[in-house]
Amino acid sequence: MFLGAEKLEQLxxxxxxxASVKSMKNMFSSMKALExxxxxxxxxxxxxxxxxxxxGTNNLKNLKLGLKSQLNTGMxxxxxxxxxxxxxKWQNVGSGTEDKPAGEHIWNSSEFMENFNAATMADTYVWQSLSGSEMELGEVTDYSNDKPLSDFISTATTPLNPYRYNVVLNNDHQFYSKLENGQLDTENIISLGSITGKTLYNKETVPVTYxxxxxxxxxxxxxxxxLEGDNWYWVDEHALNLDLAATYPSVNSDGIKLPDGMFLSxxxxxxxxPAVSNSQMVSNxxxxxxxxxxxxxxxxxDFATEAAPEAALAAFNKEIDRAVESWNAAINPNxxxxxxxxxxxxxxxxxxxxNPEGGGSATSIGNTGIESTLVNWALDPAAPDYDVNLLFITIRHELGHSLGLDHTSGGLYYGMPDGYRMNIDDDVMNAxxxxxxxxxPxxxxxxxxxxxxxxxxxxxNQNFSNPQH
Structure with missing residues (x-):
């Protein structure tokens, strides 16, 4: 009905x-100036x-809804x-005003469309504003004085840059394109979308007082x-894996306490x-x-107890090569x-x-041990689950550690707080x-x-342990 009325600000x-309208399709579509x-x-x-x-109603920032004006995601x-x-976010006015809403419903647009119930939530909804606090910056600290891995492993190379590696655990914090002394916390904000679980380079820290x-x-x-070493942003450390105690409850639902000083990377x-175990010192x-x-x-x-030692040896080595091929195809197929x-x-x-039976599987710098009895899962290529047999899965997981990866999910198994996830449960690096x-599996x-x-x-960043055998 009003499709494409791009300059109309009020309606x-x-x-x-x-009551008799059957279609409102595109009714306000592309009304770019409508507020x-x-x-x-x-x-x-x-x-x-x-x-x-x-x-296309990019400037629509005030939406008054009645008891029968139901929303849906297709809008x-x-x-x-x-x-x-x-x-x-959108916020309902509630007991506040349109300039200072006080409602309890605070959603992004997708959540607004999904959660709104006209019969119980009719109200005026407006874009939520940041009130703004001035930021006073302290002295910037870089990590050039971090101990490099070469202090402990003589063959290790020094990285190109003294970057640490952190992970986004809380996407509720704003990212800033720059920080300047005296700027408001509502200025220089930049949207990076949802990057929960992403690893970031971290090169500097600055204390901020509001x-x-x-x-x-x-x-x-x-x-x-x-995210890649080219474009740099500032973010409150509480968005990252640097202060878990400030992000999660100290005790989970099983009563297990958050481990003191636990760093998830x-x-x-x-x-x-702790004096040397910073996240610049990557083991690989x-x-x-x-x-x-x-x-x-x-x-x-190593397979003397197996019914067919030669077949077991061949199967074990085959799964090593399959796991290697899987990683190579994912990292750089060329x-x-x-x-x-x-x-x-x-x-x-x-x-x-x-490793002998009961020895488990584990990786240290330059060495990986795989429990030998796992070969029994890889002896039959015609087995229905052969492509993801437990020997292959285990070798590939341990290779991930040699590539520099830590356990990136399954934190609840460590007694971590409820809701903690760095990645999906099916992640190859699940604990x-x-x-x-x-x-x-x-x-x-x-x-x-x-x-x-x-x-x-x-x-x-050429952060290489370079172990020698």
Whole structure:
């Protein structure tokens, strides 16, 4: 009806009777200047075609809804910006005013469309504004004085840059394109979308004190982060994996206490001493060229108790190669990252050996041990779950540690707080391998993009342990 009326800023339709209207499709679509709509007289039922009703109404910031003006996701209500002093959310006025809403319903546009119930939530909804607090900056600290891994492993290379690696755990905090002394916390905001679970470079920290507004007197640290090392942003450290105690309850629903000083990272770090165990010291098996040269030390006698030792040996080595191929295809399909020693003249940086029954599977810098009895899951290529057999899954998980990856999900198994997730449960780097009695794995089947992105950051910064054998 008003499709494409791009310059119309105001529209009084408060007296419309829509009881007999069957279609409102594209009714206000592309009204780019429209700021306010009163739909309290509208009857919009589940049978009304309201497809794309608000599509392109980018400036619609005041929506008055009645007891029968039901919303739905197909209306395509545009996203609220997180710039120009807005939080990216809608809020109902409630007992407040349109300038200072006080309602309890605070949603982004998608949540608004999904959660709104006209019969119980009729009200005026407006873009939520940030009130603004001035920020006083302290002295910036970089990590150039961090101890490098080469202080502890003589062959390790020094990274190109003294970057630490952190992970976004809380996407509710704003990212800033720059920080300037005296700026409001509503200025220089930039939208990066939802990046929960993403690994970031972190190169600097600055203390911030809020001197005015709602946050007056509060202090925090801001860190300078980048998704790829080119564009840099500032964010409150509480968005990252730097202060879990401030992000989660200290005790989970099982009564297990949050471990003191627990640091969760997507990169596996070297050492347990807090003075040196910063997230710049990545434990991995890359050589100085960013390649992992692996060698299987599996021998026939390791399978002496098997009915067919020769077949077991061949199956074990085959699964090593399959796991390597899986990672190589995900990291860079055009150039292998993990290379068999027989196909390279470079020194071996990763030795893969069998552990006896009950020995489990584990990885340290340059060494991986895989429980030998897992070979029983890989002896029959015709088995229905052969492609994800437990030997293959386990080897691939341990290779992830040699690529620099820590456990990125399954935190609840560590007694972490309820709701903690760094990634999906089926992540290849899940802390726990869960499977059926028949051997089908419920976890660790998927190499996620978050893991690949983390590996690319390590490679780009040339953060290589370079173990030698």
């Amino acid at each position: 009084d339709i408060s007296s419309f009777n829509t 306010k709509l009163d739909l309290t007289s509208f009857i919009i039922s589940e049978n009304t075609n309201s497809q794309a009703m608000f599509s 395509n209500l545009e996203n609220v910006p997180v710039t120009d002093g807005y939080t990216g 001197t005015t507004g709602d946050k007056k007197g509060q202090t925090t640290n801001f860190v300078n982060v980048s 997507s990169t596996i770090t070297f050492g347990n001493n 098996a890359y050589n100085s060229q960013g390649k992992i040269i692996y060698e299987s030390r599996v021998k026939l006698e 150039e292998p990252t993990i290379i068999k020693s027989s196909e390279s003249t470079d020194s071996v940086t990763l030795v893969i050996s069998p 726990i391998l869960s499977h059926t009695t028949g051997g089908y 419920w976890t660790q089947k998927t190499i996620t993009q978050e893991s690949i992105d983390t590996i690319h950051l390590i490679l780009k």
